[in-house]
Amino acid sequence: MHILPGEEIEETQVELLSGGDMLVRALQDEGVNLLFGYPGGSALHIYDAIFRQKSIKHVLVRHEQGATHAADGYARSTGKVGVVLVTSGPGATNAITGIATACMDSIPMVVISGQVPRDKIGEDAFQETDMVGCSRPVVKHSFLVKNAEDIPEVVRKAFYIARTGRPGPVVIDIPKDVTNPSERFPYRYPEKLRMRSYTPAGKGHGGQIRKAVALLLSARRPVIYAGGGVVQGEGAALLAELARCLNYPVTNTLMGLGAFPGSDKRFLGMLGMHGTFEANTAMHHADVILAVGARFDDRVTNTPGKFCPGAKIIHIDVDPASISKTIIADIPIVGTVAFVLGEMLETLKSTEEQPDQSAIVDWWRQIDDWRERHGLYTAPRYQTDGALIMPQEVIRAVYDMTEGEAFVTSDVGQHQMFAAQYYLFDKPRRWINSGGLGTMGFGLPAALGVKIAHPDKEVVCVTGEGSIQMCIQELSTATQYHLPIKILCLNNQALGMVKQWQEMQYEGRLSNSVYEESLPDFVKLAEAYGHLGVKIERRGELHVKLQEAFAERDRTVFIDVYVDPSEHVYPMQVMPNGSMRDMWLSKTERT
Amino acid sequence: MRRIISVLMENEPGALSRVVGLFSQRGYNIESLTVAPTEDNTLSRLTLVTIGDDRKIEQITKNLNKLVDVVKLVDLTEGSHIERELLLVKVRANGAQRDEVKRSVDIFRGQIVDVNSSIYTVQVAGTGEKLDAFLQALGEHTIMEVVRSGVSGIARGEKVLSL
Numbered sequence A: 001m002h003i004l005p006g007e008e009i010e011e012t013q014v015e016l017l018s019g020g021d022m023l024v025r026a027l028q029d030e031g032v033n034l035l036f037g038y039p040g041g042s043a044l045h046i047y048d049a050i051f052r053q054k055s056i057k058h059v060l061v062r063h064e065q066g067a068t069h070a071a072d073g074y075a076r077s078t079g080k081v082g083v084v085l086v087t088s089g090p091g092a093t094n095a096i097t098g099i100a101t102a103c104m105d106s107i108p109m110v111v112i113s114g115q116v117p118r119d120k121i122g123e124d125a126f127q128e129t130d131m132v133g134c135s136r137p138v139v140k141h142s143f144l145v146k147n148a149e150d151i152p153e154v155v156r157k158a159f160y161i162a163r164t165g166r167p168g169p170v171v172i173d174i175p176k177d178v179t180n181p182s183e184r185f186p187y188r189y190p191e192k193l194r195m196r197s198y199t200p201a202g203k204g205h206g207g208q209i210r211k212a213v214a215l216l217l218s219a220r221r222p223v224i225y226a227g228g229g230v231v232q233g234e235g236a237a238l239l240a241e242l243a244r245c246l247n248y249p250v251t252n253t254l255m256g257l258g259a260f261p262g263s264d265k266r267f268l269g270m271l272g273m274h275g276t277f278e279a280n281t282a283m284h285h286a287d288v289i290l291a292v293g294a295r296f297d298d299r300v301t302n303t304p305g306k307f308c309p310g311a312k313i314i315h316i317d318v319d320p321a322s323i324s325k326t327i328i329a330d331i332p333i334v335g336t337v338a339f340v341l342g343e344m345l346e347t348l349k350s351t352e353e354q355p356d357q358s359a360i361v362d363w364w365r366q367i368d369d370w371r372e373r374h375g376l377y378t379a380p381r382y383q384t385d386g387a388l389i390m391p392q393e394v395i396r397a398v399y400d401m402t403e404g405e406a407f408v409t410s411d412v413g414q415h416q417m418f419a420a421q422y423y424l425f426d427k428p429r430r431w432i433n434s435g436g437l438g439t440m441g442f443g444l445p446a447a448l449g450v451k452i453a454h455p456d457k458e459v460v461c462v463t464g465e466g467s468i469q470m471c472i473q474e475l476s477t478a479t480q481y482h483l484p485i486k487i488l489c490l491n492n493q494a495l496g497m498v499k500q501w502q503e504m505q506y507e508g509r510l511s512n513s514v515y516e517e518s519l520p521d522f523v524k525l526a527e528a529y530g531h532l533g534v535k536i537e538r539r540g541e542l543h544v545k546l547q548e549a550f551a552e553r554d555r556t557v558f559i560d561v562y563v564d565p566s567e568h569v570y571p572m573q574v575m576p577n578g579s580m581r582d583m584w585l586s587k588t589e590r591t
Numbered sequence B: 001m002r003r004i005i006s007v008l009m010e011n012e013p014g015a016l017s018r019v020v021g022l023f024s025q026r027g028y029n030i031e032s033l034t035v036a037p038t039e040d041n042t043l044s045r046l047t048l049v050t051i052g053d054d055r056k057i058e059q060i061t062k063n064l065n066k067l068v069d070v071v072k073l074v075d076l077t078e079g080s081h082i083e084r085e086l087l088l089v090k091v092r093a094n095g096a097q098r099d100e101v102k103r104s105v106d107i108f109r110g111q112i113v114d115v116n117s118s119i120y121t122v123q124v125a126g127t128g129e130k131l132d133a134f135l136q137a138l139g140e141h142t143i144m145e146v147v148r149s150g151v152s153g154i155a156r157g158e159k160v161l162s163l
């Protein structure tokens, strides 16, 4: 039904709204109260509709990539859908990196992009890009809205798809004329959705679950390997109960940190490329592996053909395509992590059977021996008496200072791995990093998204002097919205992770991984944006200065810590052709 | 192994590009692909032929099923099925050749659908193998132009792919 301006309609209870107003109203009806975005021509009708309402707050970022990462941080830390609004063309393409980041880590997000008017599509119009096409490989789904009447249903579907099943980003591309304020249409938000082509997995198969429990109980060298799906799928409490009731060891992936409490004695640390010696070695020798919400990523398995040769594998995942993709599962279970873990616990409680306690005791003795030999938490595995600040001790200090309670976002590189290894997360949704895509520039905008969601919590962005410069402009967003976070820059004056690989694999030829005296003065830079800057260069002043910085509650503090530039991240799995347990433990020591 | 996968999907713009995109993105190959609306015009049916071992095919079907536009799919090669492809071929037909071509067309139960003094246009339907054999029988030098529709297929007996 198309109603011209001024025309009366009889059905008085149906409201008439323009496409732009419909979009905003649909977002409100979906419960959205926060948008991250950046305006431009094709999105102006929508921006005007936002101006004329009160319940949705819009955060103006400084670059569309920042909007997507901020929405992503918001989503990861709350479990809600992050929402982004950008204009067509460059606005839309700037958002692509953040959409891909969310897609790789299965983060619920809805990205609304303006598009050129319908009659201009395909004509290479000003600021036209095929957003549905550009984003296609990095979204869960996308919509091009052809008619204003479709807006409520498209919004409803987009949010449903984004947050259910294996979550992911959904793009809604809206041509400008569809949001035209002078054309109004009846608005009704659909209560029910019917999508015959989309039915996310729910309950796992009962028979498979019983088989899995039987296999678990028969294990002599079990390991529980938990990933981001446990965090996303709200399965952390159930997982902890299961591990404690069986007294089995647990290792978390980079994405799964916090899915099992880092301070629990059953926690082996992270596994994979920079996983702990005990986690990787236990995996290698395991006879039963319970993989929950994890996807046997190549940074976890090392060489698939050599992966855990003696292990039978139970794999629980909501996404059937993740199961038996790289490593074949002996017992696949498709279902939500929470449902399946709940059922497993029920089954365990109702059975008389018990694991072979003496085997489990032996297994723990073995694991404790590995921990003693090379574990990251039984003794410092870095230099403790040198003149230079070690990056690991900075993370330890911040962990102590924040009592392990901070939300920690991170960028990508050595600093990320040190944070993952040394900040032990007891709760899910506290560790926020780009694990799948490995996006430098993620940390700062993500931290802003987290801070908006948790204004009273300590939010720390662990970063490197390389990564922080990829989205540094968001320091200005922090000023505008008064978002006091801590930026902890482990400044090693190099693209450290790249340099580490060049030192290990290219005989130290440091091709384009150093800046030759061109680094900015981060203290002045922070001050220029209205923040506080702190530079820490000497080992003796580390704790005092950190303490001072963390005492600041009301301002963003940029803490620029000069760390030992020669330090490498260890353990590091041997590549190529290594197995899980083949690791470098230091520059000179190999397993 | 060669597989024929039949897919029912929403008849929406962009749906086909998602299927094709999935194949290129994940490095699966497509031997042939056909698509057209069904009797229910909200649905299209797509038939694609691909090659891969069981594991690859399992991944392909799982990832196709994951596409939001895909309603249902079946691997026809898992059961007994009928496979058909349409071939149109333009052949030189002069003098003695005319009879020879005509004979081949009859043997392969094809039809001549257009004629002029020196050219036959022939239509043959059948499995890909049969069409290959027909082209071989014609011989390279007589063939002027070949167009093949790609494979469509349907299961034998009671089995149907529908909502």
Ligand SMILES: Cc1ncc(C[n+]2csc(CCOP(=O)(O)OP(=O)(O)O)c2C)c(N)n1
Pocket (backbone or CB within 6 Å): A411, A412, A413, A414, A415, A416, A438, A439, A440, A441, A463, A464, A465, A466, A467, A468, A490, A492, A494, A495, A496, A497, A498
């Ligand atoms: C956008 C992007 N470009 C390139 C890379 C490759 N890369 C991975 S780590 C790294 C170095 C990061 O340097 P820095 O932020 O200083 O961290 P460090 O490793 O020194 O702690 C680079 C360039 C990446 N992950 N992301």
Ligand SMILES: [Mg+2]
Pocket (backbone or CB within 6 Å): A413, A464, A465, A466, A490, A491, A492, A493, A494, A495, A496
């Ligand atoms: Mg660095």
